[in-house]
Amino acid sequence: MNSIGAVFQYELWRNVRRKGYLFTTFGLPVIIFLLMLAANALSSLTQQDNADIAQQFDFGAIKAAGYVDQSGLFATVPPALADVLTRYPDEAAARAAMQSGAIQVFYVIAADYLTSGEVTQHVPGFSIDLLNSGPIDQLVYSTLAPNASPAALLRLNNPANFQEFNLERSSDAGAQNEDSDFLLVYVFSLVFLMALFITNGYLMQSVIEEKETRLIEILMTSVRPVQLLAGKILALSTLGIFQIVVWMGALLLAVTLAGSLPVFATATALLNVQFPLAMLPVILLYFILGYLFFAAIYSAIGAISSSIREGPQYAAFLTIPAVIPFYFFPMFIETPNATLPVAMSIFPITAPIAMMMRLTLTTVPPLELLLSLGLLALSVGLVIWLAGRMFRVQTLLAGTTPSLRDLPRLLRG
Numbered sequence: 001m002n003s004i005g006a007v008f009q010y011e012l013w014r015n016v017r018r019k020g021y022l023f024t025t026f027g028l029p030v031i032i033f034l035l036m037l038a039a040n041a042l043s044s045l046t047q048q049d050n051a052d053i054a055q056q057f058d059f060g061a062i063k064a065a066g067y068v069d070q071s072g073l074f075a076t077v078p079p080a081l082a083d084v085l086t087r088y089p090d091e092a093a094a095r096a097a098m099q100s101g102a103i104q105v106f107y108v109i110a111a112d113y114l115t116s117g118e119v120t121q122h123v124p125g126f127s128i129d130l131l132n133s134g135p136i137d138q139l140v141y142s143t144l145a146p147n148a149s150p151a152a153l154l155r156l157n158n159p160a161n162f163q164e165f166n167l168e169r170s171s172d173a174g175a176q177n178e179d180s181d182f183l184l185v186y187v188f189s190l191v192f193l194m195a196l197f198i199t200n201g202y203l204m205q206s207v208i209e210e211k212e213t214r215l216i217e218i219l220m221t222s223v224r225p226v227q228l229l230a231g232k233i234l235a236l237s238t239l240g241i242f243q244i245v246v247w248m249g250a251l252l253l254a255v256t257l258a259g260s261l262p263v264f265a266t267a268t269a270l271l272n273v274q275f276p277l278a279m280l281p282v283i284l285l286y287f288i289l290g291y292l293f294f295a296a297i298y299s300a301i302g303a304i305s306s307s308i309r310e311g312p313q314y315a316a317f318l319t320i321p322a323v324i325p326f327y328f329f330p331m332f333i334e335t336p337n338a339t340l341p342v343a344m345s346i347f348p349i350t351a352p353i354a355m356m357m358r359l360t361l362t363t364v365p366p367l368e369l370l371l372s373l374g375l376l377a378l379s380v381g382l383v384i385w386l387a388g389r390m391f392r393v394q395t396l397l398a399g400t401t402p403s404l405r406d407l408p409r410l411l412r413g
Contacts, residue, residue, distance in 0.1 A: 003223045007231025008238075015239055025243045029250030036254065059084065061129035066094045066106035067136065071113040078142040085135050091122075098124055107136050185356050189323070191247060192287060192352060195240045196294050196319055203236040203295055204302040226388030233295045233384065240291060279359060282369070289376045290352035294319060296383035300390050325354040336361040346372045348379040 015021060059065075066086045069075065077085050086103060088094040094106040110118035123130045141148065223231075297319070325332065325344050332341050336358045344354035345364070351372050358364050 003227045004231045004234070007223065007228055008235045011232050011235035012238060015236065021239065021243075025246050029247065029254075032250065032254060033257070036257065059134040060132040061127075062104055062132055062135060064103045065135045066097055066103040067139065068094050068106065068108045070111040071109050072111075073113065074109065074139055074143050078139070078146070080142060081135070081139060085139060095122065098122065105130050109136070185353075185360055187251070188283065188287070188356050189326075189353050191244055192290065193319075193323070195244055195291060196298075196322075203232060204298045224388070226385060229296075229299045229387050230384055233292065233299055237288075237292055237295055240295075241288065244287070282359065283356070285373055286352045286355060286376070289373065289380060290322075292380045293348055293376060293383060294322070296380060296387050300383060300387035321349050322353060324350050325357055329357075332357045332361060342368065346375060348376045351376055 063084065064086070065084060066088050067074070068088050068091055074087070077087055086097070088097065088106065091106075091108060094103070094108075097103050098106055105121060105123050108120040108122070110116055110120070112118070119133070119136055121131070121133070145152070325341075328340060328344070331338060332354075335341065341354065341358055344350040345358050346368065347354075355364070355369075355372055
């Protein structure tokens, strides 16, 4: 245990001073806050310069456009659109104007527009920048609602923000918002995968570097391989969890700040998110155990890799299966208690994300939770032990990479 503690302290102090780690931990939240403030300032300037109702819509790259009105509802172009939009009597005239360069695009408003809402856009060629309905949106609102305020136009453009409640889901706090719950799943998955690739990348790099410099052979004269790797894994896991705490704190602060900035006034979904505190202990358990499990896998990869270029290739092959539950997203929604979702929520590699998805959709039996967490905890210890065995074997093999056929025999000593 003293050896594990010594390795833990050394690796913690060594990696906490990495410029990449410090920038990722503290620099990214600062950049996000600066971008939010810059977007708010830019939005305020835009609203001051374009106070007209017609300027509430974004035209993108379109500077000159035309339209053909087959409905008879838009006979004249509003003054605010005179510099951008031109009316043509038929498609032939509009197409000729587009081919001559007088306009960039033109729209054809169907005769039954009020019932079908059909508008066809014509562009001279494939150009994503010109695929924009802003000019027609502006024409419709300026013609059909000429006296509407900018706030009313924004509300007409996005008439409602729905919150869906599933009354069949049992909860001590009452009905829960499934959109908010799935946002929690996405945030958990994103943060979990970022932590795996960033901090565990440091772990694998550290192991490979010590192998290449033959420093590891000196260390193993006084520290057992399992103790060495356990100290490294605990140190890097501590740094990774601290990094996640900083990110989550910054995220909560950013959501709070967004509620007070005018540019995010329409992002009401962010303001309605309620964190399910009852799930917090389970979330933390899955995050910590899942993180330790993949940290052990990364250390095992570092043990059998002969160079830094070789390690990430193996890592991608073994960590990509963690996101397999997202490929079966429809099945999780329709039948969260089916055999495959249940199996994925118990299998250690897919358990963290799969169980989070099931917890947001249904009530998971306590036995399944205990079984899943127990297998994940056992897998952590097993993979750390296997990584230690591989580490010893790979060191004794003097930098050569053992084949898959040789690994079972070498692990047995």
